[in-house]
Amino acid sequence: MTEARGSWGSKLGFILAASGSAIGLGNIVFFSSNAYKYGGGAFYVPYLVALFLIGMPVMILELGAGRFTRRSMPNALYQLAGKRAEVAGWFGALNASVITMYYIAILAWIFGMWVGSVGALWQASPVAAFGLQSGELSNSMSYFFNMISSARPLIFVGLIWAANILIIIKGAKSIEAVVKVFVPLMWVMMIVLIIRGITLPGGLEGIFFLFTPDFSVMGDVGIWKGAFSQMFFTLSLGFGIMMAYASYLPRKNDDVLSATTISFLNCSFEYIAGLAIFSLLFAFAIAPKASSVSMIFFVVPEGIAEFPAFVGIFGFLFFTLLLMAGLTSSVSLVESVVLSVIDKFALPRYKVLVGVFLVGLAGSVLFVLPEVIDPGLNDDGTLGFTLLDLFDHWAFGYGLLICGLLELIILGWLYDIDALLAFINENSRVKLGAKFKFLVRYILPLVILSILVLSAADEISGGLYGSAMETGNYTGLHLLAFAGWIAFSFGGAVLFTVLKRRDEGGGAS
């Protein structure tokens, strides 16, 4: 039985939902972390290049392919280029599932900070698990490390997964209703934080740091890989999300306009999030401790604590919005996986939701395991945080780019790209021609392939990521994480591809 596929109530609803997916922790947590990690201005210029060179073209293709086939990624690629292409689609969907699992773990920590924002977050406390006395860390840091070394996030992860399932249970309409309220609110909150940040001493200099190019380090391939991965992540590319969302679109849609609107809205939000966070980072001279992903948990609360009044209210509001930003994105991540399974196996939605919930919850629990394995906080502190760091390196740093590369090869070489471009051009004011085709077939694959090969060479010569991490008694954790990612994403992709298809119907015509 195939269930009815919903549709968007309006174009604005789709744009807000798609930008709600694109605007999430990627903009606030990962952008600021990566921008800091790769040197501020040294990162921002490659990031802008990535937006135009990779981001917009790949999004146009994903929207076009989703609308053309009216299928989620694995099934869309299958329909366009057969079984070989389907493997790539499942790889993308399963790699996205890994990201979803730790993304929801981060959301669980955000939930914990949200709970703390009504009081405990603003008070100094000793961090017993790490042997730290009261006052050795800032209030927000001590609260965060106390929380991640406790069992509370295990419960929070369950709550966040349940919230995701509840939101998507009714499909596109419920997502649309949620994001229509929260996306505009997130913009307002970020603007309030910018005003606070730049009015603090040193705040403006933080903004200059974010944008001033440092040419002495910009030749480092790691920075370009970071910028390109960030672009894929922040625009939800290589996950199958955009294909899944576009499959709900009506026949008549301008994909070029939709892609540019979503990309510009997303990167504009990232711009203001960067202004807010870097101004606060400088004003309080915060050097992120442990994984830089945790930066967001320290920098913004420090800034809010310096508000002249209503600290608790602003803190509560900030974490509420962060939670909502994360939820709108995680919902789309879960939805793309759910839709992929429904499209292939023609299973009832609720059955697929239950399956995804159970597997996803088990995975997310791994990333919040509270056992302290690095009491010195040299790297990540707890077992869960260390696993998150390791899996993020592979799924985010490599998985998204590999998926992007495979998509380009499939759409550019295995499928007749002229047919897809003709379909997109039917309703697009800006017509895609020979130059776009050349970009998709030659330039983009070569750029991504070069980055992947050079990064892999660095990895081989410098040792597998995580080999030097403090992991206590857990030796070989880095190998386990690498093998786990390969088995789940690649192994799972092969398995899902060979399983018998029950829905042979297609939307392309």
Added chain:
Amino acid sequence: MKRLVFAAVLLLAMAMPCSAVELSFEDDFPIVGRTETVTVKEAETDVSLHLWVIYSPNSETSTEEEIGFIPTTGEVAWTPSRSGIATVTARGDDGGVVASENVAILFAQTPVAGVMVMLFAGVLLFGGAGYSLRRVLKSGVPEVAPLIDT
């Protein structure tokens, strides 16, 4: 490797009991190229200490430099060479960290390239978002018939 160095520094910092040694800076925000006096208070005179700086700690662009030996006066001249967040540490001969302080180092003058990138990116992103959103809204509500797979 740089990450390892910083990790070692942090490990030592965490392992140390609360130290009586304190670092302070002449200015809250030191400036690139301008000499700053770093004061090390209550340093034990029988232990020789050295001052180090890690620019952009915990990042891929992190670098480390030795500022110099801390004399009995407890004052050391330091000229920051990079803007950004930095961690200044006082270490004993054995490399053990006895004090550590973060500081934000400002640019010597308003960075023209940074302002240009900021303005260019702002105009491009917000201009692009405004223009394309206007066109989306102008194009109206799509066809009513939902896409239904049966």
